[in-house]
Amino acid sequence: MVMTEEGIAADRAAVPAPAPGGRARRPRRWTAEAGWAYLLIAPTGLGLAVFYLWPVLQTGYFSFTEWGPFGGHEWVGLDNYRALAADTEVRQALVNTLLFALLGLLGIPLAIVFAALLNRPKLRGVSVYRALFFIPVVTMPVAVAMVWRWLYNGDFGLVNQFLSVFGVEGPHWIADPATALYALVAVCIWAGLGYNIVVFLAGLQAIPREFYEAAEIDGAGPVAQFRRVTLPLLSPSIFFVSVLSVIGSLQLFDLVYVMAGSGQAARSNPAMPRIQTVVGLFYDKAFYTNDRGYAAAIVMALLVLIVVFTAIQFRLQKRWVHYG
Numbered sequence: 001m002v003m004t005e006e007g008i009a010a011d012r013a014a015v016p017a018p019a020p021g022g023r024a025r026r027p028r029r030w031t032a033e034a035g036w037a038y039l040l041i042a043p044t045g046l047g048l049a050v051f052y053l054w055p056v057l058q059t060g061y062f063s064f065t066e067w068g069p070f071g072g073h074e075w076v077g078l079d080n081y082r083a084l085a086a087d088t089e090v091r092q093a094l095v096n097t098l099l100f101a102l103l104g105l106l107g108i109p110l111a112i113v114f115a116a117l118l119n120r121p122k123l124r125g126v127s128v129y130r131a132l133f134f135i136p137v138v139t140m141p142v143a144v145a146m147v148w149r150w151l152y153n154g155d156f157g158l159v160n161q162f163l164s165v166f167g168v169e170g171p172h173w174i175a176d177p178a179t180a181l182y183a184l185v186a187v188c189i190w191a192g193l194g195y196n197i198v199v200f201l202a203g204l205q206a207i208p209r210e211f212y213e214a215a216e217i218d219g220a221g222p223v224a225q226f227r228r229v230t231l232p233l234l235s236p237s238i239f240f241v242s243v244l245s246v247i248g249s250l251q252l253f254d255l256v257y258v259m260a261g262s263g264q265a266a267r268s269n270p271a272m273p274r275i276q277t278v279v280g281l282f283y284d285k286a287f288y289t290n291d292r293g294y295a296a297a298i299v300m301a302l303l304v305l306i307v308v309f310t311a312i313q314f315r316l317q318k319r320w321v322h323y324g
Contacts, residue, residue, distance in 0.1 A: 096277055100250075
């Protein structure tokens with residue numbers, strides 16, 4: 001195609017003339033579109049700054065202060081963090097929280113099994129099963145904790161009533177140091193199981209059927225297909241769920257607070273040292289002992305811990321997560 005002189009002149013005219021400094025001028029249309037874009041995201045950005053960023057900065061400042069019994073505070077520097085490093089109560093709460101995070105990951109293979117069962121081609125009523133599994137997710141955590149607190153009751157709870165049928169005397173699940181942690185972990189897994197199942201079911205349904213047919217032609221059985229096809233292609237969903245599970249476990253508070261109590265009720269529970277979480281200890285220090293500066297230091301240390309664990313997970317995911 002041969003361009004005429006008139007076409008070349010028109011193309012040159014369409015190119016904006018450079019500014020006096022040698023830089024090309026930005027089209028006004030681009031500036032207007034950018035302005036509208038910033039205007040549309042401004043409410044969200046303002047909300048994030050006011051309700052997320054500002055509280056984090058304020059808590060970080062408070063962590064370097066000491067509060068009086070009637071309000072007011074004074075700067076104490078790193079004293080709260082020095083006390084934090086030597087506090088055995090904080091250390092035990094950190095161990096408990098890490099155990100919650102580690103044991104909570106056991107819900108991932110369980111969710112994969114249920115998702116695989118729901119992904120069978122000839123299964124009817126998948127949407128009904130999916131809704132039933134998802135009900136605990138949309139239920140208020142306080143309601144879930146109250147129901148399980150009644151189920152775990154050592155005197156008239158349904159769990160112990162069921163065990164008594166077989167001649168087994170059940171313990172006081174939440175008050176026994178040997179069982180309290182595992183009983184709470186079971187509730188956490190149950191409460192989040194439906195969400196994980198839905199995520200894994202979506203991941204399984206996104207795997208092309210042709211991959212399984214090709215593996216079957218190569219002689220791969222069901223177990224080999226699951227190891228060589230399903231798990232690698234499901235790894236992005238597994239990574240996503242594991243990150244959310246660890247973060248949620250590190251922030252655990254409501255279930256422990258409702259089921260085991262807080263303040264004076266918690267101190268009378270012999271199992272509390274084994275199930276006290278970092279967030280629960282923060283709440284106790286901030287609102288019962290009124291040591292808000294020390295409580296702020298606890299929660300800032302937890303924030304750093306969450307960032308570190310998340311960064312490690314993102315770093316390690318390059319070795320085992322397969323995209324595409």
